Amino acid sequence: MKCVLAIVLAVAQCNVAHAYTLFGVETSDGRRVTMKWPRTPRYFVTGDAVGGVSAADFQAAIARAFARWEAVPASTVTYQFGGVTAARPGDDDGTSTLGFMNHPELDRVLASTSFLVDDTTGALIESDIFFNAAFPWSVAPAGEAGRFDLESIATHETGHFSGLGHSALGETTSQNGGRQVDSAEAVMFPIAYSRGSIAGRTLKADDIAGVSDLYPSADFAGSGSISGRVTNGGKPSFGAHVVAYDLANGAMVGGFTLTSQGDFAIAGLSPGPHLLRVEPLDDADLESFFDDPARVDLGFRVTFYSRIIVVPRGGDSGTVVVAVTPK
């Protein structure tokens, strides 16, 4: 049995947080499995062009975006270019198709990724990405004022294509009814940098940990993890954003408490001492992260765990219980 899951967005808005997430699929027998490609995915591109981006430009930018994920040493993920297709993104035809589509009614959606998943195993069957031709695009190497950088947005969407969800590592401010990114530390942050920026082309520690966790190479065995639980007033906290900060290199990798017991796990960390910072997603677009935003605990302050957590090489820290301070 198969089902279609639609996910996405890289909107001109934002939120706050830090964390990579993996897409989970509930199987027909009630199990929760991680959505990923069982083998190297083959992707096709449409031959469409938009102002400032030819079909060849589009194909090259997409290839560069995929190459960034392939270059992660601790991950085995690879992609194969299949050619140009007449199919459209969103067609459930077993072919992963990437291309421009004009959706002026989606005035906050730059691009969107959808999936066809085997819901007995979580195996990805198809993943399509459309880029909204209603926005101005650019493939200029240094970016172009007034236009969104196709390669940056493609890097984000190809992260989804690979099975990654949104990260919450970023800061935003409200602007014109939407949100503008002031800073972010993950390509998978749900809101894009503003026009002209090419900062979204570079994978960050959070992105690297996420794709490595999903498709681990032998190098990944040298990393470690932190797991534990967050409580608020003695009760489990769901949806708390937990960030592991590496004292040696300043890298941040995040996760969320994703069970009713308030459990979290953050993998792909460099061995060594880390700080844990727990924050509520109090100014985030909760729908970008959770199916059921009403469950998310927002009633606490940013809390630093009082102990330094040492990440072992190839192992887990052991259960860490963080009691956050209620608001």
Next chain:
Amino acid sequence: MTTRLSLIAALTVLLAPVPARAQAPAAESGRFEVGVAPIWIGGASLGDRAANETTRDGGAVPLFTTTTTLDATIGVEFRFGVRVTRHIDVEAAGSYARPPLVATVRSDFEAGPGPFTAEERVRQFSMGGTVLWRLRALRRNPRWTPFVIGGVRYVRQLHETETLLEDGEWYEAGGGVKYLIRSNGRGLMKSIGVRGDVRAIVRTASLDVDGRAHVSPAFAASFYVRF
């Protein structure tokens, strides 16, 4: 330091089975020396970091900043020395201490200026060799012998959860004074005395967050026996 050394010397004299005054204030006799000492190792900054996020133009803005320190601690030090010449002893030395590793967070974008702290205890072992050079020319009293020392040690730091080791070197240099309580030149224990020294310890590699060498002061006061 003088006061502390005097107190230690006085205590040792009281406990010594033979009054020091009854012994000839001759030079230290005995080729081998064994000593044990409490050692105070001063704190060292291990570096500052910022939890940076990337701005739209590729710049960096800190979400918060951290300062990491290995705080001062008192441990124990063991030494075994061999007299090589009238002036020089070669010593094997080891120590054990449990310094606190402390991270201080400041200027969190959302939580405020702080500071917020997190810490753990590190088990720190060192093992290595030192050279002690007696400055006999500076002696004003035959019981007191000033000296300088220098050496290198292997240092191993084990985090609190005992799941991760950090290895590195520790270089030390300093000076001090030995006070001879008793020396009879006969029997098994040929000399008994106390010793105090001040050192600068330079740690490289091992536990750090900035990849630099870090300097700590250290002070040790020991009781020693020569055979």
